[in-house]
Amino acid sequence: MRNKDTFIGTCLILLCGCAAHQNVHDRSGRERPTREYTIDDFMDTTRISGASFSADESAILVSSDESGIPNAYSISIQTAQRTPITTSTNESTFAVSCFPKDNRVLFTRDRGGDEHNHIFLRESDGRERDLTPGQKLKATFAGWTRDDRAFYVQTNERDNRFFDLYRMDASSFERTLIYQDTTGYQFGDISGDAQWVAFEKPNTTSDSDIYLYHVPTKAMKHITPHKETATYEVAAFDRASRWLYYLTNDGAEFTRVRRYELATGKNEDIEKTDWDIIFTYFSHNGKYRVTGINEDARTVIKVYEHATGNAVPLPKLPDGEITAVNISRSENLMAFYVNSDRFPSNLHVYDFRTSTVKKLTDALTKKIDPNDLVISDVVRFKSFDGLAIPNILYKPHQASAKNKAPALVWVHGGPGGQTRKGYSAQIQYLVNHGYVVLGINNRGSSGYGKTFFTADDQKHGREPLWDCVEAKKYLAALSYVDPNRIGIIGGSYGGYMVLAALAFQPDVFNAGVDIFGVANWLRTLENMPPWWESFKKALYQEMGDPSKDREMLRAVSPVFHADKIRKPLLVLQGANDPRVLKAESDDIVAAVKKNGVPVEYIVFDDEGHGFSKKKNQLTGYRATLEFLDKYLKAR
Numbered sequence: 001m002r003n004k005d006t007f008i009g010t011c012l013i014l015l016c017g018c019a020a021h022q023n024v025h026d027r028s029g030r031e032r033p034t035r036e037y038t039i040d041d042f043m044d045t046t047r048i049s050g051a052s053f054s055a056d057e058s059a060i061l062v063s064s065d066e067s068g069i070p071n072a073y074s075i076s077i078q079t080a081q082r083t084p085i086t087t088s089t090n091e092s093t094f095a096v097s098c099f100p101k102d103n104r105v106l107f108t109r110d111r112g113g114d115e116h117n118h119i120f121l122r123e124s125d126g127r128e129r130d131l132t133p134g135q136k137l138k139a140t141f142a143g144w145t146r147d148d149r150a151f152y153v154q155t156n157e158r159d160n161r162f163f164d165l166y167r168m169d170a171s172s173f174e175r176t177l178i179y180q181d182t183t184g185y186q187f188g189d190i191s192g193d194a195q196w197v198a199f200e201k202p203n204t205t206s207d208s209d210i211y212l213y214h215v216p217t218k219a220m221k222h223i224t225p226h227k228e229t230a231t232y233e234v235a236a237f238d239r240a241s242r243w244l245y246y247l248t249n250d251g252a253e254f255t256r257v258r259r260y261e262l263a264t265g266k267n268e269d270i271e272k273t274d275w276d277i278i279f280t281y282f283s284h285n286g287k288y289r290v291t292g293i294n295e296d297a298r299t300v301i302k303v304y305e306h307a308t309g310n311a312v313p314l315p316k317l318p319d320g321e322i323t324a325v326n327i328s329r330s331e332n333l334m335a336f337y338v339n340s341d342r343f344p345s346n347l348h349v350y351d352f353r354t355s356t357v358k359k360l361t362d363a364l365t366k367k368i369d370p371n372d373l374v375i376s377d378v379v380r381f382k383s384f385d386g387l388a389i390p391n392i393l394y395k396p397h398q399a400s401a402k403n404k405a406p407a408l409v410w411v412h413g414g415p416g417g418q419t420r421k422g423y424s425a426q427i428q429y430l431v432n433h434g435y436v437v438l439g440i441n442n443r444g445s446s447g448y449g450k451t452f453f454t455a456d457d458q459k460h461g462r463e464p465l466w467d468c469v470e471a472k473k474y475l476a477a478l479s480y481v482d483p484n485r486i487g488i489i490g491g492s493y494g495g496y497m498v499l500a501a502l503a504f505q506p507d508v509f510n511a512g513v514d515i516f517g518v519a520n521w522l523r524t525l526e527n528m529p530p531w532w533e534s535f536k537k538a539l540y541q542e543m544g545d546p547s548k549d550r551e552m553l554r555a556v557s558p559v560f561h562a563d564k565i566r567k568p569l570l571v572l573q574g575a576n577d578p579r580v581l582k583a584e585s586d587d588i589v590a591a592v593k594k595n596g597v598p599v600e601y602i603v604f605d606d607e608g609h610g611f612s613k614k615k616n617q618l619t620g621y622r623a624t625l626e627f628l629d630k631y632l633k634a635r
Contacts, residue, residue, distance in 0.1 A: 034371075034372045034397045034398065035369065035372050036432055036433055036434075037367065037368055037372070037429070037432055039429075039618055039621065039622050039625075041365060041367040041368055042365070042368070042425055042428075042429050043614055043617070043618055044365030044366075044367055044368075045344055045363060045364050045365045045368070045425055046064055046065060046066045046344070046361075046363045047064065047065045047070075047344065047345075047363070048062050048063070048064045048337075048344075048345060048346070048347060048361055048363055049062065049063050049064075049094075049324070049337075049345065050062045050063045050094070050095045050096075050324075051324060051326040051335035051336075051337075051347060052095065052096070052097045052098045052326070053098060053326070053328040053329065053333065053335065054074070054098045054103070055098060055099060055100055055101050055102055055103065057077070057328050057329070057330060057332070057333060058076065058077055058078065059074045059075060059076050059077060060074070060075050060077065060335055060347065060349070060360070061073070061074055061085065061095045061097070061098050061105060062074075062075055062095055062347060063093075063094045063095045064082070065612070065614060066082075067084070067087070067089075068613065068614040068615060069088060069089065069090070069091075069092055069093075069612070069613050069614065070092040070093055070094055070612055071084060071085070071086045071087060071088055071093050072084075072085040072086045072093055072094070072095035072105065072107045072122070073085055073095075075347065075360050075361070077333075077349055077358070077360065080358075080359075080360045080361070085105055085107070085122055086107055086122065086128070088109065090606070091109045091110070091111060091112070092109060092110075092113070092612040092613065093107055093108070093109040094107060094108050094109065095107050096108050096119065096141045097141060097144070097151075099170065100144060100148035100329060101148055101170075102124065103124045104121060104122065104123055104124055105121075105122040106119060106120065106121060106122075106131075106141060106151075107119075107120050107122060108120065108139075108140075108141070110608070111576075112575075112576045112605070112606045112607065112608065113574050113576045113577065113606070113607045113608020113609065113610070113612070114576045114578060114608055115138065115529065115578050115579075115608060115609070116136060116137060116138050117138055117139060117140065118130050118131070118132045118133070118137075118139050119131045119132045119139045119140075119141055119153055121173075131153070131168065131173055132153065132155055132157075134157050136160065137155055137156055137157040137160070138155065138156050138160075138163075138531050139153055139154065139155040139156075139157075140153065140154045140155075140163070141153060142154055142165065142187055142190070143189075143190065145167065145194065146192040146193070146194070148170070149169070149170055149171075150167050150168055150169050150170050151167075151168055151170060152165060152166065152167055152168070152178070152190060153165075153166050153168050153175075154166070154187055156530070156531050158180070159182070160530040160531060161184070161530045161531065161533035162181040162182060162183075162184060162533060162534070163181055163186075163187065163531070164177060164179065164180045164181055165177075165178040165179040165181070165187060165190075165197065166178060167194075178190075178197065178215060179197055179213055179215075183201075184201070184533050184534035184535075184536075185199035185200065185201055185211060185534065186199060186200045186201070186202070186534050186535075187199060188200050188210070188233070188234025188235075189234050189235075189236050189237055189244075190237070191237040191241040191244075191262075192237060192239060192240075192241050193241040194215060195214065195215055195216060195241065196212055196213065196214060196215065196237065196241065196244070196262060197212070197213040197215065198210060198211070198212055198213075198234040198237070198244055198246075199211045199212075199213060199234070200232070200233060200234055201534075202534065202535040202537070202538040203537070203538065204229070204537070204538045204541040204542070205416060205454075205457070205535075205538045205539070205541065205542040206229055206231060206450065206453060206454045206457070207229045207230060207231060208231050208232050208233065208538075209222060209224045209225075209226075209232055210222075210223055210224045210232045210233075210234055210244075210246055210260075211223065212244070212262075223244075223260055223265070224246075224248070224250075226250050228250070228251070229450070229454070230248060230249055230250035230251070230450075231247075231248060231249055231250075231255065231450075232246060232247070232248045232250070233246060233247040233248070233255075234246055235247055235257065235279065235280045235281060236280065236281040236282055238259075238282060238286060238306075239282060239285060239286025239306075240286070241262070242261065242262060242263070243259040243260065243261055243262065244259060244260045244262060245257060245258070245259045245270065245280055246258055246259070246260065247277060247278075247279075247280070249276075249450050252272075252450075253449035253450050253451060254272070254273065254274065254275055254276050254277075254449055254450075255276040255277050255278070256269060256270075256271060256272035256273075256277055257269070257270040257271040257272070257277055257280050257291065258270060271291060273293055273295075275293050275294055275295045275296070275447070276293070276294045276446070276447055276449075277291060277292070277293055277294075278292045278293065278294045278299075279291070279292045280292075282306065283327035283331050284327070284328075284329045284331065285329075285331055286306055287305065287306060287307075287331045288303055288304065288305060288306060288312065288327055288331065289303070289304045289306045290302070290303050290304075290325050290327070291303075291304070292323075294418075294446070294447045296378055296390070296447075297378060297390065297392060297418060297419065297420045297421050297441065297447060298321055298420060298421045298422065299321055299322075299323050299420075300321070301314065301321075301322045301323065301325055301336070303325065303334075312352075314350075315348075315350050315355070315357040317338055317348075317357070319338070319340045319342070319343065320338040320339050320340030320343060321338070321339060321340065321421075321422070322336050322337070322338060323336065323337045323338075323339055323345065323422075324336060324337045324345070331352070332351065332352055332353055333349055333350065333351055333352070334349070334350040334352065335347065335348070335349055335350075336348055336349075336350065339422045339423055340422065340423060341373065341374065341375045341376050341394075341421060341422065341423060341428075342370040342371075342373040342374075342375065342423065342428075343363070343364055343370060343423055344363040344364055344423040344425065345363065345423065346359060346360075346361045346362060346363050347359075347360045347361045348360065372397070372432065373428050373431075373432065374394050374395065374396065374397065374428065374431045374432075376392045376393060376394050376421055376439075377392075377393045377395075378390060378391070378392060378393075378421070379391050379392075379393045379438075381470060381471070381474040382470075383443075383466065383467050383470045384466050384467075384469075384470055385463075387443060387452075387455070387467075389440065389441065389442060389443070389467050389470065389471070390441045390445075390448060391419070391438050391439060391440050391441060391471065391474075392419050392420070392421055392438075392439035392441075393436075393437075393438050393439075394427060394428075394431045394436065394437040394438075394439075395431075395436055395480065396431050396432070396434050396435065396436060398434060399434070399436060399480040399481070400479075400480050401479040401480055403480070404480055404481060404482040405434050405435065405436050405480055405481060405482060405485075406434065406435055406436070406481075406482055406485035406486070406487070406628070406632045406633045406635075407435065407436035407437070407438065407475045407478075407481045407482070407485065407486045407487075408430065408435055408436070408437050408438070408486070408487050408488065408489050408628075408632075409438050409440055409468050409471045409472055409475070409486070409487075409488045409489070409509070410427065410437050410438060410439040410440065410489055410490065410494075411440055411442070411468060411488065411489070411490030411493075411494035411497040411498065412439070412440075412441070412445070412490065412493075412494050413490070413491055413492035413493045413494050414444070414445070414446075414492075414493045414494075415444045415445075415456060415460065415464065415493045415542070416444060416445065416446050416453060417445065417446065417493070417494075418441055418445050418446045418447045419439030419440065419441055419445075420447075426621065427439070429621070429625070430625070430628075433625060433629075434633065435628065435633075436475065436478070436480070436481050438471055438474070438475055440467065440468060440471045442456070442464045442467035442468060442471075442497075443455035443456050443463060443464055443467055444456025444457075444464050457541065457542055458541075458542070458543070458544055458549075458552070460496075460500075460521075460543060460556055461500050461504060461555070461556030462556070464497070465497060465500050465501060465504060465505065468488065468497060468501055469501075469505055469508050472486050472488075472508055472509065484510070484635060485510060485632050485633065485635045486509060486510060486632075487509050487510055487511040487512060487513070487628065487631075487632045488501050488502075488509045488511075488512050488513075489512070489513040489515075489624075490513075490514070490515065490517065491515035491516060491517065491610075492515070492516055492517060492518075492579070492580060492609065493517070493518065494515070494517065495514040495515050495516055495517015495518065495580070496517045496518040496519070496558070497517070498512040498513065498514040498517055498569075499512070499514055499517055499518075499519055499558035499559075499565075499569075499588060500556070500558050502558070502564075502565045502566075502567055502569060503558040503561040503562060503564050503565050504558075504561065504564070506564050506565060506566050506567065509567060510567060510568075510631070510632055510635060511567055511568045511569070511570075511627070511628065511631040511632045512567060512568070512569050512570070513569075513570045513572075513624055513627065513628070514569060514570070514571045514572070514585070514588070515571075515572045515573075516572065516573050516574060516577055516579075516580045516584075516585065516609060516610075517571075517580065517584070517585075518557075518580055518584055519557065519558050519559040519562075519584045519585070519587055519588040520557045520559045520560070520584060520587065521543060521544065521546075521553040521556060521557045522546050522550060522553050522554060522557065523581070523583065523584065524579075524580060524581070524584065525539065525540070525543060525544070525545075525546045525553070526546050527581060528579075529578045529579065558588060559584075559587050559588050559591055562588060562591035562592050562594075562595070563591070563594070563595060565591075565592050565595060565597060566595065566597055567597065568597065568598040568599070568627070568630075568631040569588075569589075569592055569597065569598070569599050569600075570599075570600045570601075570602075570623065570624060570627040571585045571588065571589055571599070571600070571601045571602070572602050572604075572611075572620045572623075572624070573585040573601075573602070573603050573604070574603075574604050574607035574608045574609060574610070574611065575603050575604060575605045575606075575607065576605075576606070576607065576608045577607075577608045577609045578608060578609065579608075579609045580609065582603065585601065585603070589601045598631065600623065600627055602619065602620055602623055604616045604619075604620070
């Protein structure tokens with residue numbers, strides 16, 4: 001569940017409401033007017049992601065939902081003009097990469113959120129071609145070869161449990177098999193000389209290993225033997241194909257950067273901090289190394305000159321943090337996003353030669369004054385056993401001791417996810433309409449060390465849930481919160497926590513919003529997508545084995561205890577969700593209705609695990625706010 005392609009609860013965007021003006025106090029205590037914005041105002045905001053430089057480095061390929069559905073766009077660096085590359089009206093389409101030597105583009109899409117992604121080619125003349133055709137297969141892009149004449153792809157077409165690695169020629173698109181997987185390895189990186197492939201092998205959600213495959217001899221070598229629980233993750237090969245850089249928390253609480261010398265097997269530390277380092281990688285020619293640090297629920301980026309190890313000064317910007325750095329092949333330009341609580345991610349370009357920055361996008365709609373949005377605070381409270389629980393707290397401008405507000409405990413997905421600082425249109429909309437939101441990082445969340453991360457193993461429905469109960473108590477003690485109007489909301493594993501709270505702690509919360517949450521762990525674990533085979537064992541260790549732990553899993557599955565649910569419930573579900581099947585939501589809705597409890601249920605026929613289309617976001621999140629206003633605020 002803590003891997004890249006697992007239960008990451010994605011409660012994507014935007015809620016609804018009505019326009020109004022109120023006098024409020026800002027963070028300095030000065031009174032000023034603020035406005036409540038409508039759902040249409042928030043829907044004007046654009047989500048932009050990805051950054052691939054064109055061959056001539058005059059433009060950047062991104063994904064944007066400005067048309068109402070994600071598509072690929074090209075943004076001119078000189079003029080900031082956006083040009084659509086794909087124009088899909090029914091399937092979400094995401095940019096993958098520009099071709100390094102011409103104007104062709106790679107992109108990916110599935111069907112209605114079913115996660116059977118294919119890799120597509122967009123020719124220079126606009127024609128599209130599926131490079132990984134077939135039924136019920138999943139394909140992923142795995143990077144370009146050093147000479148840019150080919151790229152690597154993974155597909156599970158041979159056996160839907162495992163991903164084979166291929167080299168695909170960039171002209172003929174003929175494929176050459178590099179590695180056929182029958183074990184459940186997860187691809188990490190391939191060296192520039194194409195001699196070595198690094199794989200990860202999960203043992204549990206908190207323990208993993210790295211294996212090195214030598215392509216010429218077809219020999220596989222385990223390079224991370226260890227005794228105590230530790231994670232080992234592939235980072236990147238260096239430009240000279242001498243070292244493999246990797247991340248590990250072996251012998252420590254937090255993840256650091258180490259490297260392994262391919263010729264000798266020597267290991268050495270490279271970088272460490274008092275927080276988890278979440279990635280490190282090299283620019284195309286190896287001039288720069290980029291590192292990301294998960295520093296108390298926000299990303300801190302560092303760029304180093306690889307030859308000297310000296311830090312490169314990054315541009316100083318007035319607001320927000322730098323994320324998603326991508327350095328051009330010439331190593332003259334750096335694309336990055338700036339994100340803050342009050343602004344969605346905006347694309348910028350930095351020129352190393354002139355030390356100048358250019359902003360290419362302005363994603364927040366002009367209809368919204370960012371000063372009306374809220375800056376969050378990182379807060380902590382002591383849970384039932386004294387464990388400090390970190391949270392992200394949003395206080396509405398209009399909330400005060402004289403004007404007490406309703407509140408929500410917001411539970412992330414995972415279970416090993418993390419609620420982080422940064423722009424969330426969904427949370428900001430709720431807060432704009434008067435709701436205090438506490439994004440809890442209950443035990444088991446990532447980013448706070450190995451011990452905290454493993455503190456929830458096979459304790460779901462109990463200790464992590466009890467943290468949420470303590471979060472409710474924390475909110476109730478705030479002078480500006482109405483203790484009688486506190487609800488709980490979450491998606492995926494967070495949705496499970498919502499259902500667990502209403503079933504196992506039925507008197508604590510006043511209402512719940514479940515967004516594609518697990519109701520029956522037995523069914524979910526028995527019906528995992530086949531491509532999760534590589535970490536099935538790890539998932540069983542985290543949650544329980546359905547063949548061995550049936551009674552325990554039944555005891556923590558809300559659907560079997562739904563007769564205890566007495567508080568109003570809203571459920572949102574994608575019909576094509578391969579992770580949390582629609583049957584999960586069908587069953588919990590039917591069971592709760594038998595109690596005579598108000599239940600509202602919305603299913604999106606063209607979505608999966610997460611809602612990517614604006615029309616569905618508008619429908620779902622309008623219903624969310626109306627539900628909360630009716631059953632929580634109106635109390």
